[in-house]
Amino acid sequence: MNTVKQKKNKKKSIWLDVWRRLRKNKMAVGGLVIIILLFLTAIFADWIAPYSYESQDLLNMFQTPSFEHWFGTDEFGRDIFSRIVYGSRISLEVGFIAVGISLIIGGSIGAIAGYYGGRLENLLMRCMDVLLAIPEILLAIAIVAALGPSIANLMIAVGISSIPGYARLVRASVMSIREQEFIEAARAAGSSDFRIIVKHILPNCMAPIIVQATIGVAIAILTAAGLSFIGLGIQPPTPEWGSMLSGGRSYIRDYPHMTLFPGIAMMVTILALNLLGDGLRDALDPKLKN
Amino acid sequence: MNEKIIEVKELKKHFKTKSGMLHAVDGVNFFINRGETLGLVGESGCGKSTTGRVLLRLIQANSGEVLFHNENILEYSKPDMKKMRKNMQIVFQDPYSCLNPRLTVSEIIAEPLIINKVYKTKDELETRIDELIGRVGLSERLKTSYPHELDGGRRQRVGIARALALNPEFLVLDEPVSALDVCIQAQILNLLKDLQKELGLTYLFIAHNLSVVKHISDRIAVMYLGQIIELTDYKSIFKDPLHPYTQALLSAIPIPKLGVQKERLILRGDVPSPINPAEGCRFAGRCDYSKQNCFEETPKLIESEPGRWVACHYVRQLEQN
Numbered sequence: 001m002n003t004v005k006q007k008k009n010k011k012k013s014i015w016l017d018v019w020r021r022l023r024k025n026k027m028a029v030g031g032l033v034i035i036i037l038l039f040l041t042a043i044f045a046d047w048i049a050p051y052s053y054e055s056q057d058l059l060n061m062f063q064t065p066s067f068e069h070w071f072g073t074d075e076f077g078r079d080i081f082s083r084i085v086y087g088s089r090i091s092l093e094v095g096f097i098a099v100g101i102s103l104i105i106g107g108s109i110g111a112i113a114g115y116y117g118g119r120l121e122n123l124l125m126r127c128m129d130v131l132l133a134i135p136e137i138l139l140a141i142a143i144v145a146a147l148g149p150s151i152a153n154l155m156i157a158v159g160i161s162s163i164p165g166y167a168r169l170v171r172a173s174v175m176s177i178r179e180q181e182f183i184e185a186a187r188a189a190g191s192s193d194f195r196i197i198v199k200h201i202l203p204n205c206m207a208p209i210i211v212q213a214t215i216g217v218a219i220a221i222l223t224a225a226g227l228s229f230i231g232l233g234i235q236p237p238t239p240e241w242g243s244m245l246s247g248g249r250s251y252i253r254d255y256p257h258m259t260l261f262p263g264i265a266m267m268v269t270i271l272a273l274n275l276l277g278d279g280l281r282d283a284l285d286p287k288l289k290n
Numbered sequence: 291m292n293e294k295i296i297e298v299k300e301l302k303k304h305f306k307t308k309s310g311m312l313h314a315v316d317g318v319n320f321f322i323n324r325g326e327t328l329g330l331v332g333e334s335g336c337g338k339s340t341t342g343r344v345l346l347r348l349i350q351a352n353s354g355e356v357l358f359h360n361e362n363i364l365e366y367s368k369p370d371m372k373k374m375r376k377n378m379q380i381v382f383q384d385p386y387s388c389l390n391p392r393l394t395v396s397e398i399i400a401e402p403l404i405i406n407k408v409y410k411t412k413d414e415l416e417t418r419i420d421e422l423i424g425r426v427g428l429s430e431r432l433k434t435s436y437p438h439e440l441d442g443g444r445r446q447r448v449g450i451a452r453a454l455a456l457n458p459e460f461l462v463l464d465e466p467v468s469a470l471d472v473c474i475q476a477q478i479l480n481l482l483k484d485l486q487k488e489l490g491l492t493y494l495f496i497a498h499n500l501s502v503v504k505h506i507s508d509r510i511a512v513m514y515l516g517q518i519i520e521l522t523d524y525k526s527i528f529k530d531p532l533h534p535y536t537q538a539l540l541s542a543i544p545i546p547k548l549g550v551q552k553e554r555l556i557l558r559g560d561v562p563s564p565i566n567p568a569e570g571c572r573f574a575g576r577c578d579y580s581k582q583n584c585f586e587e588t589p590k591l592i593e594s595e596p597g598r599w600v601a602c603h604y605v606r607q608l609e610q611n
Contacts, residue, residue, distance in 0.1 A: 181388035189402035190372040203392040
């Protein structure tokens with residue numbers, strides 16, 4: 001019993017190690033803190049937001065920031081701070097789920113292509129090349145336009161458009177690990193291909209995947225905002241940072257705060273994700289011990 | 291006593307390359323008796339590692355037979371082969387890439403046992419791991435270490451423990467000491483010798499270092515361009531090599547004695563390319579004794595004297611032309 005317990009402690013310590021190294025990087029910790037705050041904001045939006053995101057107050061349109069309305073109000077007198085708080089839900093949801101979709105599909109394709117090689121690899125990667133040939137944002141626009149604008153379709157579109165990137169990344173890392181002798185040792189012991197991929201290959205190419213996924217969330221949020229900006233994403237009155245930017249665009253000369261605050265929210269989120277991604281890259285590198 | 295545990299017949303492995311077929315292993319024949327060590331030597335690229343891997347079906351052979359207890363394992367189905375793998379394991383050359391950096395020492399050793407579902411309970415598994423760790427001379431406290439925390443010698447011990455986990459009869463040792471420094475080499479070689487004695491193991495010891503091979507082998511096979519050209523017991527090969535290539539190879543061993551100058555046989559030219567090799571003796575182009583038919587007919591590995599196999603048309607009648 002004792003030995004089993006010991007093993008568990010050690011298992012955690014590989015992540016403890018990563019955390020120890022990540023903690024030294026102030027910027028990355030800053031990014032992590034911001035992302036945690038964002039998550040808390042999204043979860044507790046109902047308590048944090050002082051107003052409802054859709055209640056209109058036509059007497060108080062275009063208010064500049066004040067104590068009552070921290071970030072001012074928009075063209076329907078809706079409280080911008082509340083809308084940004086609720087908007088974080090959509091942005092995080094879209095960002096993480098879209099990356100989840102592309103990571104699962106792209107990762108599997110890449111892992112299979114990289115591990116088996118040969119004709120199968122050629123087939124899969126040429127399909128990815130076809131997708132890669134179309135600019136990501138254009139592909140996303142086409143998919144949303146075909147499926148119709150909704151949150152689910154937005155996530156699918158953003159997810160599909162970034163599949164080839166993950167497929168290529170995972171394939172490259174799998175190929176470099178595949179040639180190592182411990183894979184041969186596993187095969188000599190009679191390990192199945194599935195076990196080799198899941199137990200021996202994937203854990204060893206986790207570092208670049210995690211980094212790419214972190215930065216990928218930022219890109220997905222931006223793409224989603226871009227799609228909302230051109231009216232293909234989230235439909236009003238649901239608050240989304242991209243569509244808020246788009247809504248404030250017509251009034252940018254007279255009421256810049258309408259675009260400023262959603263823009264800042266987006267910028268801070270993306271900056272935080274990028275900083276965390278960079279920090280994770282350094283922390284996950286097993287060659288940089290301590 | 292002299293029971294053949296493994297026998298290889300006309301084994302061939304050709305790789306497809308852009309410029310033609312690369313004959314990595316080209317008709318290799320040998321057998322290994324139970325409890326014996328066969329040393330397989332040759333320069334880099336002569337196909338010795340490929341031979342070892344083809345034996346274990348880590349690389350699929352093109353043709354030939356590998357008889358393990360008189361059964362051709364190259365014809366085994368996948369599930370049969372999985373059972374078979376318990377009997378034959380491999381120790382690798384590079385102690386840095388042969389261990390999964392994400393697993394602890396005990397997890398690495400446990401892998402083959404878990405894959406083959408040898409033990410039902412965790413306790414049995416732990417006991418076996420402890421036993422293996424002790425057997426290869428690792429201290430118990432290293433159980434929870436990761437490979438990067440160990441030095442080369444210790445990593446190689448972990449690799450050996452992993453290979454022993456399934457109680458194999460036969461081990462392919464693919465240059466197990468060539469990446470280690472000299473004093474660790476001696477430790478690992480002695481460990482391997484002890485293990486062989488205790489567990490009755492049979493080894494195929496692949497190496498390029500002749501003195502290492504001499505230290506551990508009962509018989510030695512010399513490989514040149516995908517073929518075995520001489521196979522003899524370890525004493526006679528050093529005293530009285532028969533094949534001209536072996537003679538040249540052995541003359542390259544330096545004598546660690548001050549003032550002793552050894553006459554070296556310097557070979558002409560380079561090793562020819564293994565891609566689409568020409569007919570005839572592979573060594574003919576560089577051999578001082580080659581005659582017309584050396585370029586036309588590939589010599590077979592024949593037992594020219596009891597226990598001494600050579601692939602040369604003019605054994606014992608070499609004269610310079």
